[in-house]
Every structure is written in C-alpha cells, then in structure tokens.
Amino acid sequence: MSSIIALGLTLMVCMVAVGGKQGWRSFLSLLLNFGFLFFAIVLIDFHVPPMFVTLTTSIIILAITIFMGEDDLRTTVTAFYASLIVMMLVLALILIVTHWAMAQGFGQEDSDDLEGMSILIGISYLKVSVTATIISILGAIAEAAMAVSAGLSEVLINYPDVDNHRLMASGMSIGRQIIGTTLNTLFFGFFGGFLSLFIWFLGLHYSFGMIMNNKILVAEAIEVLISFIGVLLTVPITAWVMTKRRGAIVDNQAKQK
Amino acid sequence: MSWKWTRTKWWVLIIIVVVGIGAMIFTMNNQRFYRQPIGQVITVHNGQSHRTTDQFKNIDHQTSQRLTVRIMNGHYQGQTAKVSNTYSDSQPMDQRFYHGNQIFLSQLHANKRGQLMANASGYKRDTVIVFLLWMVVLLLLVLMGTSGAFALLSVVINGILFILAIVIDLDxxxxxxxxxxxxxxxxxxxxxxxxxxxxxxxxxxxxxxxxxxxxxxxxxxxxxxxxxxxxxxxxxxxxxxxxxxxxxxxxxxxxxxxxxxxxxxxxxxxxxxxxxxxxxxxxxxxxxxxxxxxxxxxxxxxxxxxxxxxxxxxxxxxxxxxxxxxxxxxxxxxxxxxxxxxxxxxxxxxxxxxxxxxxxxxxxxxxxxxx
Missing domain, CATH: 1.20.1640 (Multidrug efflux transporter AcrB transmembrane fold)
Structure with a gap:
C-alpha cells in the first residue's frame, strides 16, 4: 500500500471517530477539493481561460469546504455569503498586486528543477499565478468565516434576544480571540513549507535587498499577506452578514424545538 | 471593548497612514541603498514577435525588446544604458518591460564606443511587499486593536525566531x-x-x-x-x-x-x-x-x-x-x-x-x- 493511501485512511478513521457523520463529510470535502484543484489544472492545461477556471473553482471549493464541513445551516449559509464577499474583494486585490509585482512563473532558483523542460507553454503564467494565489487562501477565508459564524450561532442559540450591536461586538470579540492564532496558522502554513527556500537564501548569503526583490519570495509573501488581509476582512463581514441573517437563525432554532 | 473612535485611536490611525506613505515613498526612491545597479526604463522598442513551437506542440511567441534605461544608483548614476530583453507571451522566467519600470541590471559595462550596455536581471518588487505589509498592519490595528497589535508582534517574533532557527541549523x-x-x-x-x-x-x-x-x-x-x-x-x-x-x-x-x-x-x-x-x-x-x-x-x-x-x-x-x-x-x-x-x-x-x-x-x- 502506498504511504499516501495509508495516511489518507488513517485520517478518515480519525475524522469519523471524532466527528461521526460530519467527520466523514469533512473527509469527503478534502477529497473533493483535491479533485477540483486537480481538475482546475487540467482545465487550464486544455486552454480554458484561467479567469473562468479561477472563479468557478473558487466558488466550488468554498461551497465544499463550508457546506461539507458542517451541517448546521445556521452557521454555513452565513459563512458562505461572507466568504463570497471576501473572495471577490481579495480577488480584486490579487489582480492589482500580481500585475504590479510580476512575480509569476519561476525564479532563477527553480532552474535545476526546470532542466529539460519546455517552459514556453503559451499560457499566461501571470493568470495562473492569480488562480494559485486565490485558491491557496480560500481555505483560510472559509475557516475564519466558519469560526466566527459558528461562535455567533452558539451565542444566538443560547441568547436569541441579544441585540445587533452586542452581536457585532461578540463577533469582533471572537475575531480578536482567533486572529492571532489564525495569522500564525497562515504564517507557519506558508513559511513552514518554504523552510528549504529560506535555508537556501541564508546559506547562500543573499542580501536583504536580494531577498525582498526575489521573485519566488515575493510571490510567496504576496500569498501570505493577502491571506492575512482576507482573514482580517472576513471577521467584520461575517459578523455583519450574521446580523442580517439572525432572523433566519432564530426561526430555525424555534422550528427545531 | 468599545468601538468608539477615541482620540488615541485617531492618532494611531494617522501615524500608521503617514508611516505607510513614508515607507512607500522610501521604497520607490531607495535605489542608492542597493549595491546592484538599478535602471528605469525610458524608451522601449519592441521587435517583431516570432512563433515558437516545442515537441509537445505548445505554441508561444517571443518578442525582443531594446530598452534604454537611466541608471539610478552607483558609479554610473544618471547615465543611460542600452538593455536588450526577450519576452514571451506566457512570461515564465522572462518579463515584458514597459516605460517607467525599474529593473536590476547585471554585467553593466561600457562598450568600445563608450555606450553603456547591460542585461536585465530582475524586477524591483520591494514596493509591493511594503504596500501589502502596510495594509496588513493598518487592518490589524484598526479592526482588532490591541489584540491585533499582539498578533502582529507574535508573527514578527516568530519570523525572527524562524530566521534564528535557520541560522542555528546552518551552523x-x-x-x-x-x-x-x-x-x-x-x-x-x-x-x-x-x-x-x-x-x-x-x-x-x-x-x-x-x-x-x-x-x-x-x-x-x-x-x-x-x-x-x-x-x-x-x-x-x-x-x-x-x-x-x-x-x-x-x-x-x-x-x-x-x-x-x-x-x-x-x-x-x-x-x-x-x-x-x-x-x-x-x-x-x-x-x-x-x-x-x-x-x-x-x-x-x-x-x-x-x-x-x-x-x-x-x-x-x-x-x-x-x-x-x-x-x-x-x-x-x-x-x-x-x-x-x-x-x-x-x-x-x-x-x-x-x-x-x-x-x-x-x-x-x-x-x-x-x-
């Protein structure tokens, strides 16, 4: 058995043991996200316009991550609307920043890996980098929206009469409590994966100026910083969507009783 | 925590905005702190583009550019140099340059007739990073207040520890x-x-x-x-x-x-x-x-x-x-x-x-x- 299948099965067992049916759905969401991510690459390989692939794949991945991560519609619908709003804002920012930074494709440090490859593939690497950047941060946006939304649902369920102002304040309060660790998640998620690149930079004594203008590092830094911005925007936007949708949540709660 | 805009909060906001604009202006004009020569493109002449095909039937187009750049730092500051560059439609490792772009130059030298020649070795990207960093700091402090400041501090400390760990590892x-x-x-x-x-x-x-x-x-x-x-x-x-x-x-x-x-x-x-x-x-x-x-x-x-x-x-x-x-x-x-x-x-x-x-x-x- 290959290691990946064995690890996948272990994860599945853990998820089902802890989360039951919902754990199973979380596992399926991971599989589906992988499928759509790979499918996105294949579509771009077939010269489908990258922007179209970006938009459809992003919405699908957000929907999968949110609706399959949790079956409580009170939490998920709010989180989904909020993350769609944030996604559009962030996409606009990514479009501006990537065209400004021109950090697409490969850097000189990639030369070894590219040996024997034909890199002139006739597809704009800039557009591909927009796709990769937005996909890399969708999870973070969905997760933050879910966390704030789940917390606020718990508050609403326990205290249906709480006013909008207090609800917004609760949202920001939950946001404040999660923001530090969320930023750390993203920081480590991105930079942990680029440990070897930093060892390369420091080992070969790159100057500070070289690092700040290095194509690969700039591309990576754009992903990290935009994901920070995305998560930061998610907190108030989710709380705001929740104040608009509180009626639906309290009604649902009443029906379930 | 209240959402009232207290006077301190306004001051913090104003300071961040001013510092941010200052940092952006600095990175746009920090060429003299670089050892590598930097040139700003002042004229661009694009040549004929030609089609390239590889054995996998990928079709692309390559275009050569002749650029004149004004050198912004170092020994040749203020002089102009000729740079030739080739870009493709897909731009994987190459890049199309436009008027006003700032590029790092390598092999800057004078030819027999005294004309400076150079190769384009990279694009100046530090302003983008500073802009995004500034946006993150602004949003963190405005939306999250003190918690945001601590979150920022923890990311900065982690960043420093991260580099420290790599130095130890390299040692x-x-x-x-x-x-x-x-x-x-x-x-x-x-x-x-x-x-x-x-x-x-x-x-x-x-x-x-x-x-x-x-x-x-x-x-x-x-x-x-x-x-x-x-x-x-x-x-x-x-x-x-x-x-x-x-x-x-x-x-x-x-x-x-x-x-x-x-x-x-x-x-x-x-x-x-x-x-x-x-x-x-x-x-x-x-x-x-x-x-x-x-x-x-x-x-x-x-x-x-x-x-x-x-x-x-x-x-x-x-x-x-x-x-x-x-x-x-x-x-x-x-x-x-x-x-x-x-x-x-x-x-x-x-x-x-x-x-x-x-x-x-x-x-x-x-x-x-x-x-």
Missing part, C-alpha cells in the same frame, strides 16, 4: 534538523500563545493540547510512513533542497501543522470561555459537547486550509509537467505527493486535538466554578 550544517526545529516549534507555540491569549488558564490549556496533538500526529505519521516504507513519497521532488531532504520535510510538517493545531485549540477554548461568560452556571458535560461541536465543524475547514496552502503551491509546476507531455499520475507524484503527505499528517493532528482540547477546557472551566 550545524543541518546535522540536527529535527532537534533544532522541534525545540523551536515548542518556543513558537509558547510565545505565540502567550502573546495572543496572555498568561492564563486559557493559554495553558491551549498550549498543552497543542503539544499533545502535534506530538501524537507526527508519531502516527512517521509510524505509517515507516510501515509503508515511504512508498509513493518522492523526497527527491522537494524544491530548493540544500540539505538532507527527509528530516527537513518532517520539520516542514511540524512547523506547518503547528499553527493550525494552535488555531483550532484556541478557537475551541475561545468559544468555551465566551459561553462560560454568558452563562456562568454552564456544566462540564455541556462545555465538552459545545467544544466538540465547534471542533467538529472547524476541523474540516482547517484541514482544508492547510491542504489548499500546500497544494496551491504546486499549481504552476504541475501545469508545466502536464504541458510537457507527462501523465496525470507522474505529474501528481513529482509535484503533489509531498504536499499531500504534509496535508494528511497535519490533518491527523488537527482531528486528534479536538477531543483533547475539549476535555481540557471543560475540566479547567468546571474547576473554576466549584472554587
């Missing part, structure tokens, strides 16, 4: 990769949680759960990798490797998942405290179930967070592999197998920590009630 020639990054992971966790949550029960519970969860997941992951003899895991496909790849990869998993496990633990604990605050009489079992409920709904998205971060990085190179006539399977093996293993082991950690942290939180908050 040892990569001999004790796991020891170095393992002990630093512990320091990261303690410092970040201390800064984000403060020195209290909340922080201790989160830290304890983080350590237990991470250790278990790495052990389980390594055990399964050994059991299956690392089959289908292509360590040689790791990028930018200058040291033995395997321990480096495990260190990457450790660091990569650490943040997520802390994130989840503190999300659960945060909700438990919020509930406790709204209803001080809440019981242990109810807290445990609430914690598990939050954890259950967060673990899926959180596993997806890391999965998408790890996998999106492989997007460009996977596309290149497909475009070079490789099969889907080979493309996956060579580009995505490591990201997949990293996602799965991190995922196991994220799931295991849910019951651990819920139980810890319930015990801690229950005890406070009886005291």
């Amino acid at each position: 040892n020639q990569g001999a004790h990769v796991l020891l170095t990054f393992g002990s630093l992971a512990l320091a990261f966790a303690a410092i970040s949680l201390l800064l984000v949550l403060g020195p209290n029960k909340k922080m201790l519970a989160t830290l304890l759960a983080t350590i237990v969860g991470t250790v278990i997941s790495i052990m389980v992951g390594l055990f399964i990798l050994e059991l299956t003899h690392h089959r289908g895991v292509y360590y040689e496909s790791m990028q930018y490797v200058t040291q033995v790849p395997r321990p480096l990869f495990i260190a990457e998993i450790l660091l990569g998942s650490l943040g997520a496990v802390m994130d989840e633990s503190s999300d659960i604990i945060a909700t438990l405290f919020e509930l406790k605050q709204l209803n001080p009489a809440i019981g242990r079992w109810q807290l445990f179930m609430s914690g598990r409920n939050v954890g259950k709904s967060i673990m899926g998205p959180l596993v997806n967070v890391l999965f998408l971060i790890f996998m999106a990085d492989t997007f460009t190179s996977s596309l290149l592999f497909l475009k070079n006539g490789n099969s889907w399977g080979y493309t996956f093996d060579m580009n995505m197998s490591l990201g997949m293993v990293q996602s799965l082991i991190s995922g196991i950690g994220i799931v295991i920590v849910v019951p651990v942290v819920s139980a810890l939180g319930a015990l801690l908050l229950g005890r406070r009630k009886s005291a």
Whole structure:
C-alpha cells in the first residue's frame, strides 16, 4: 500500500471517530477539493481561460469546504455569503498586486528543477499565478468565516434576544480571540513549507535587498499577506452578514424545538 | 471593548497612514541603498514577435525588446544604458518591460564606443511587499486593536525566531534538523500563545493540547510512513533542497501543522470561555459537547486550509509537467505527493486535538466554578 493511501485512511478513521457523520463529510470535502484543484489544472492545461477556471473553482471549493464541513445551516449559509464577499474583494486585490509585482512563473532558483523542460507553454503564467494565489487562501477565508459564524450561532442559540450591536461586538470579540492564532496558522502554513527556500537564501548569503526583490519570495509573501488581509476582512463581514441573517437563525432554532 | 473612535485611536490611525506613505515613498526612491545597479526604463522598442513551437506542440511567441534605461544608483548614476530583453507571451522566467519600470541590471559595462550596455536581471518588487505589509498592519490595528497589535508582534517574533532557527541549523550544517526545529516549534507555540491569549488558564490549556496533538500526529505519521516504507513519497521532488531532504520535510510538517493545531485549540477554548461568560452556571458535560461541536465543524475547514496552502503551491509546476507531455499520475507524484503527505499528517493532528482540547477546557472551566 502506498504511504499516501495509508495516511489518507488513517485520517478518515480519525475524522469519523471524532466527528461521526460530519467527520466523514469533512473527509469527503478534502477529497473533493483535491479533485477540483486537480481538475482546475487540467482545465487550464486544455486552454480554458484561467479567469473562468479561477472563479468557478473558487466558488466550488468554498461551497465544499463550508457546506461539507458542517451541517448546521445556521452557521454555513452565513459563512458562505461572507466568504463570497471576501473572495471577490481579495480577488480584486490579487489582480492589482500580481500585475504590479510580476512575480509569476519561476525564479532563477527553480532552474535545476526546470532542466529539460519546455517552459514556453503559451499560457499566461501571470493568470495562473492569480488562480494559485486565490485558491491557496480560500481555505483560510472559509475557516475564519466558519469560526466566527459558528461562535455567533452558539451565542444566538443560547441568547436569541441579544441585540445587533452586542452581536457585532461578540463577533469582533471572537475575531480578536482567533486572529492571532489564525495569522500564525497562515504564517507557519506558508513559511513552514518554504523552510528549504529560506535555508537556501541564508546559506547562500543573499542580501536583504536580494531577498525582498526575489521573485519566488515575493510571490510567496504576496500569498501570505493577502491571506492575512482576507482573514482580517472576513471577521467584520461575517459578523455583519450574521446580523442580517439572525432572523433566519432564530426561526430555525424555534422550528427545531 | 468599545468601538468608539477615541482620540488615541485617531492618532494611531494617522501615524500608521503617514508611516505607510513614508515607507512607500522610501521604497520607490531607495535605489542608492542597493549595491546592484538599478535602471528605469525610458524608451522601449519592441521587435517583431516570432512563433515558437516545442515537441509537445505548445505554441508561444517571443518578442525582443531594446530598452534604454537611466541608471539610478552607483558609479554610473544618471547615465543611460542600452538593455536588450526577450519576452514571451506566457512570461515564465522572462518579463515584458514597459516605460517607467525599474529593473536590476547585471554585467553593466561600457562598450568600445563608450555606450553603456547591460542585461536585465530582475524586477524591483520591494514596493509591493511594503504596500501589502502596510495594509496588513493598518487592518490589524484598526479592526482588532490591541489584540491585533499582539498578533502582529507574535508573527514578527516568530519570523525572527524562524530566521534564528535557520541560522542555528546552518551552523550545524543541518546535522540536527529535527532537534533544532522541534525545540523551536515548542518556543513558537509558547510565545505565540502567550502573546495572543496572555498568561492564563486559557493559554495553558491551549498550549498543552497543542503539544499533545502535534506530538501524537507526527508519531502516527512517521509510524505509517515507516510501515509503508515511504512508498509513493518522492523526497527527491522537494524544491530548493540544500540539505538532507527527509528530516527537513518532517520539520516542514511540524512547523506547518503547528499553527493550525494552535488555531483550532484556541478557537475551541475561545468559544468555551465566551459561553462560560454568558452563562456562568454552564456544566462540564455541556462545555465538552459545545467544544466538540465547534471542533467538529472547524476541523474540516482547517484541514482544508492547510491542504489548499500546500497544494496551491504546486499549481504552476504541475501545469508545466502536464504541458510537457507527462501523465496525470507522474505529474501528481513529482509535484503533489509531498504536499499531500504534509496535508494528511497535519490533518491527523488537527482531528486528534479536538477531543483533547475539549476535555481540557471543560475540566479547567468546571474547576473554576466549584472554587
């Protein structure tokens, strides 16, 4: 058995043991996200316009991550609307920043890996980098929206009469409590994966100026910083969507009783 | 915390905006701090573009450019130089330059007729980074206030520790990769949680759960990798490797998942405290179930967070592999197998920590009630 299948099965067992049916759905969401991510690459390989692939794949991945991560519609619908709003804002920012930074494709440090490859593939690497950047941060946006939304649902369920102002304040309060660790998640998620690149930079004594203008590092830094911005925007936007949708949540709660 | 715009808050905002604009202007005019010559493009002449085709029937177009640049720093400051450049439609490693672009020059020299010649070796990108950093700081402080400042501080300290760990690792020639990054992971966790949550029960519970969860997941992951003899895991496909790849990869998993496990633990604990605050009489079992409920709904998205971060990085190179006539399977093996293993082991950690942290939180908050 290959290691990946064995690890996948272990994860599945853990998820089902802890989360039951919902754990199973979380596992399926991971599989589906992988499928759509790979499918996105294949579509771009077939010269489908990258922007179209970006938009459809992003919405699908957000929907999968949110609706399959949790079956409580009170939490998920709010989180989904909020993350769609944030996604559009962030996409606009990514479009501006990537065209400004021109950090697409490969850097000189990639030369070894590219040996024997034909890199002139006739597809704009800039557009591909927009796709990769937005996909890399969708999870973070969905997760933050879910966390704030789940917390606020718990508050609403326990205290249906709480006013909008207090609800917004609760949202920001939950946001404040999660923001530090969320930023750390993203920081480590991105930079942990680029440990070897930093060892390369420091080992070969790159100057500070070289690092700040290095194509690969700039591309990576754009992903990290935009994901920070995305998560930061998610907190108030989710709380705001929740104040608009509180009626639906309290009604649902009443029906379930 | 109130949302009133106090006078201090306005001052902080004004200072951030001024500092930000100052930093942007500085990076636009910091050429003299660079040793490498930088030139600003003043004229552009594009040549005829011609079609290129490779053996995989990929069609692209290449165009040559003749640029005149004004040199902005160093010995030749103020003089103009001729630069020739070639760009393609897809721009993988090349780039099309426009009037006003600032580019790094290499091999700057005068030819026989005294005309300066140079090659374009890179694009000046530091302004973008400074702009984004400034946006992050602004949003963090305006939206999150003091918590934002502490979050920022913890990221900065972690960044410094991260570099420190790499320096230590390089001093040892990569001999004790796991020891170095393992002990630093512990320091990261303690410092970040201390800064984000403060020195209290909340922080201790989160830290304890983080350590237990991470250790278990790495052990389980390594055990399964050994059991299956690392089959289908292509360590040689790791990028930018200058040291033995395997321990480096495990260190990457450790660091990569650490943040997520802390994130989840503190999300659960945060909700438990919020509930406790709204209803001080809440019981242990109810807290445990609430914690598990939050954890259950967060673990899926959180596993997806890391999965998408790890996998999106492989997007460009996977596309290149497909475009070079490789099969889907080979493309996956060579580009995505490591990201997949990293996602799965991190995922196991994220799931295991849910019951651990819920139980810890319930015990801690229950005890406070009886005291």
